Amino acid sequence: MDEYKQLPQEETDEAAETRRPGADLYEWLQMFLGCVVAAVVLFNCVARLTRVDGGSMDNTLEDGEIMLIWSLGYTPAQGDIVVLNKTPVLLPGWPEPRAIVKRVIATGGQTVDIDYSQSAVYVDGQLLDEPYLPEEMYLPFASTMQQTHWEVPEGSIFVMGDNRNNSTDSRDNQLGTIDTGYVLGKAVLALWPMDRFGTV
Numbered sequence: 001m002d003e004y005k006q007l008p009q010e011e012t013d014e015a016a017e018t019r020r021p022g023a024d025l026y027e028w029l030q031m032f033l034g035c036v037v038a039a040v041v042l043f044n045c046v047a048r049l050t051r052v053d054g055g056s057m058d059n060t061l062e063d064g065e066i067m068l069i070w071s072l073g074y075t076p077a078q079g080d081i082v083v084l085n086k087t088p089v090l091l092p093g094w095p096e097p098r099a100i101v102k103r104v105i106a107t108g109g110q111t112v113d114i115d116y117s118q119s120a121v122y123v124d125g126q127l128l129d130e131p132y133l134p135e136e137m138y139l140p141f142a143s144t145m146q147q148t149h150w151e152v153p154e155g156s157i158f159v160m161g162d163n164r165n166n167s168t169d170s171r172d173n174q175l176g177t178i179d180t181g182y183v184l185g186k187a188v189l190a191l192w193p194m195d196r197f198g199t200v
Contacts, residue, residue: 048068048069048071048184048185049066049067049068049069049191050066050067050069050083050099050101050184050187051064051065051066051067052064052065052066052067052101053099053100053101054100055163055166056100056101056102056161056162056163056166056167056168056169057081057101057102057103057161057162057163057167058134058162058163058166059132059134059162059163060081060103060132060162060200061081061101061162061187061190061200062196065190065192065193065196066190066191066192067083067101067187067188067189067190067191067200068187068188068189068191069082069083069184069185069186069187069188070185070186070188071184071185074183074185074186075180076104076107076157076180076183076186077104077107078104078105078106078107078110078123079103079104080103080104080186080187081101081102081103081104081186081187081200082101082102082103082104082157082159082183082184082185082186082187083099083100083101083183083184083185083186083187084099084100084101084102084159084178084182084183084184085099085182085184099184101161101187102159102160102161102167102169102170103132103159103160103161103162104157104158104159105121105123105128105157105158105159105160105170106123106124106150106152106157106158107152107156107157107158108152108153108154108155108156108157108180109152109154110123110124110152110158111123111124111125111149111150111151111152112149112150112152112158112170113125113148113149113150114137114148114149114171115148116137116138116139116148119133119136119137119138121137121160132162133162133164134162134163135164135165137164137165138164138165140165140171142172144172144173144174145171145172145173147171147173150170150177152177153177155179155180155181156177156178156179156180157170157177157178157180157183158170158177158178159178187200188200
């Protein structure tokens with residue numbers, strides 16, 4: 001039976017010394033670049049970070065809050081909080097199109113009716129239970145937000161902010177229903193500030 005033979009210390013030292021100069025640096029660079037590529041793929045195709053801009057989702061989400069949103073394989077569903085980008089219109093006061101955070105109220109093929117006198121939203125004739133609303137919903141003053149009935153086209157969603165009295169959303173006929181192609185993903189986790197950390 002062959003016996004295991006250990007190389008003399010001198011030979012192992014010589015082998016280490018024959019490594020090409022900069023080999024360790026090259027390996028570190030490979031690992032670093034691999035991490036960068038993985039991060040780019042992760043935060044562009046799978047999940048990403050975004051910041052809440054404005055108070056339209058109070059008190060569910062607060063202005064400046066940082067969230068993790070999930071994108072990979074996501075299909076919008078009623079009740080989800082989603083982030084929308086590349087909005088098809090430029091609303092008053094917006095210097096450029098921007099990402100907005102809203103709640104999905106209805107999806108393609110559904111109808112939405114709002115009874116402001118009862119502060120009630122109906123989807124396909126069924127009253128929504130919305131315990132997340134901070135206050136009663138009043139009829140907006142804006143002339144572009146007087147409509148009370150919508151039919152959501154296939155491939156689109158109807159969205160509203162939880163802070164209904166301070167939200168530009170699908171009720172405004174300048175924005176209307178949103179093509180699902182503008183959905184960046186679903187908000188799944190609040191990350192910052194720490195006292196807000198938790199699932200959305």
